[in-house]
Amino acid sequence: MSETLSTRDRLIANAARLFQERGYHGVGVAEILAASSAPKGSLYYHFPNGKADLALAAADWASVQLLHILDDAFADARDFQDGITTLCFKLAKLFDLSDHWRTCPISSILFEAPENVMFRDKTRTIFDDWIAAVAAKGREHGLEKSHADQLAEAIWITLQGAWNLARARKSADPIRKIPGLVFGA
Amino acid sequence: MSETLSTRDRLIANAARLFQERGYHGVGVAEILAASSAPKGSLYYHFPNGKADLALAAADWASVQLLHILDDAFADARDFQDGITTLCFKLAKLFDLSDHWRTCPISSILFEAPENVMFRDKTRTIFDDWIAAVAAKGREHGLEKSHADQLAEAIWITLQGAWNLARARKSADPIRKIPGLVFGA
Amino acid sequence: MSETLSTRDRLIANAARLFQERGYHGVGVAEILAASSAPKGSLYYHFPNGKADLALAAADWASVQLLHILDDAFADARDFQDGITTLCFKLAKLFDLSDHWRTCPISSILFEAPENVMFRDKTRTIFDDWIAAVAAKGREHGLEKSHADQLAEAIWITLQGAWNLARARKSADPIRKIPGLVFGA
Amino acid sequence: MSETLSTRDRLIANAARLFQERGYHGVGVAEILAASSAPKGSLYYHFPNGKADLALAAADWASVQLLHILDDAFADARDFQDGITTLCFKLAKLFDLSDHWRTCPISSILFEAPENVMFRDKTRTIFDDWIAAVAAKGREHGLEKSHADQLAEAIWITLQGAWNLARARKSADPIRKIPGLVFGA
DNA sequence: CATGAATGAGCGTTCATTCAT
DNA sequence: AATGAATGAACGCTCATTCAT
16 A cells, blocks of 8 residues: 555555455454554554454445445446446456455455444444445436335345355356346346 | 264354354354363364364355255245245344344355365355255246246345345345345335 | 384384484374374374383384494494494485484484483483494404493494584585594594 | 563573473473563564574574683683583583583474474584684684694584483583593593 | 554464273 | 274464553
């Protein structure tokens, strides 16, 4: 990650990436610190509650990244289906670039953390925010609210499942086939 | 778990349950041993390669459980959609009973394990076996092969995604709504 | 080792070789059993006191081997110095063949064992027996008893030291230079 | 060991002594930590590669001790033989004080360690350094270089072998008789 | 605002041994 | 005479965290 970022931001970005690859328990704080070129004690300066705090911040950061990708996908979209198709191809490309491994950063980070009410609540919030953002894109392209909400949730569910299958098959095909599944063949 | 099971089987069943709840790295072998009333060294007698071996065996065991649930769901099914609906309600009930936490045992066990070729290969095999089993049910109820295959894969993707959303929302509703998504409202 | 040996003899021969390479604590009974194609429980049938018993038997066996090499070296010896020179070249060759690692089997086995009176006593007995055997060769070739005894002890001391230096230098040269040291250049 | 030493130095000194007594595999890190009044994790702070790192540091430390003993022995030496005689008597006394057990610390530490290229290389380096230091003493007392080198190597070989025999016999006599062997009776 | 030395509970694993058969 | 399943203490090591500076 760029050296122009602050120590705090480097910790967050590296934590997000590493957790996405190997899960909350699969990555030690020492590895995150080393990847961020941060000294041992600095984690607890920036995140007083330690690893859990950092994971929550990393999930927030990853959520913002996902919303940026959504916005980019819809920047030149002719209609809703076109925007979603672009989105899926963007996510598929990222997946291909990650050795067919990095899937949903939120699920990767938060579902593997200790069964903690704060972790689960944040997951729900981020999921719902993303679904709402997709639904908003639908309404912007003329869909009725209830239809947009339904489609957005279906897209999110399908994306989550496609990520899992793509990871198992080492292939982004399931991600690219999402529009076909959601909008009909 | 029942005391009538062998030490090996108790280890597998407890490992499957605990990994499903907190992931491969989130559960220590000491906890699995304690839950199984097995002494420390017996794990390595039954599973010479240790925790990784046990996780693979637990994934196999969980896969068999999932296939049994599928068979049960189709025992009295009028048609394919009826069988899938029963299946989803059975899975939703299990999810409710687990404090809204236990989702796909295969993903829970194998995606959180070390990024190991053997783990990913087994995930793909079990996923594909399950999809093939669902497709077979489809053909038994008169569906054409290509249609059955497509539907089975769509069902699996949707189930995986619905499990994720259900866990975030502490509600089995997404699981119960799978038939509506896959077969059309 | 040959399959014609009894389980007991295979255990002894493999234990002697493995202890010689990595010391008493450096080799586990499981490895000795595996190398001997012997079942897990059979060690305690043949050696009721376990690993320590086996190590004592292995040291005895190695001692007999060393005495055989001594006899071979003196079979055609013109005089005492000639016999010792042949002996050193034989030992140097064995050392070369062992990747420059296997030195005195007795020291390797017994000095690394737990500080046990039985282990130390056996070491002394085997050392003294070997020195006495060399002294006997001296007397057979006309040396006076006191001179033969002194030379034999000097040879043994020099051989032990040369083995150490040879191991550190990955070269049998120190072993081949023993006659020059003991008999004068 | 003195409480005024740093944790790191206490670890090294205790490790050197314990390894010298029972070999690399014969001493557990827990015992070294306990002897050093150091907590479990501190070993890996000071020696990131753990037990192997500590053994290498202990060998270096022991090497320095041996060179100090050499310097002390030659502080008031009339000639080379006198210095070597003093050295042997000093080493014999240390051997007597150790319950006739502690011999060459370098061999004790490094030959019993895993067959690792780094361990063997360090053994050779320390051996050669010690031989060179003895040869330097010889030249300081008027010996020609080639003669000094030969004598130094012979002294080292004889010392190693004498240590082995002394240990087996529970007697420092072989160590005290080294000058007679090397310089002629 | 930042650091790195220090901590001890816990990690997955290996150990020599025992025992019922 | 021989076996392999079972055992739990001990192994070397990693962990997230604390704290004095």
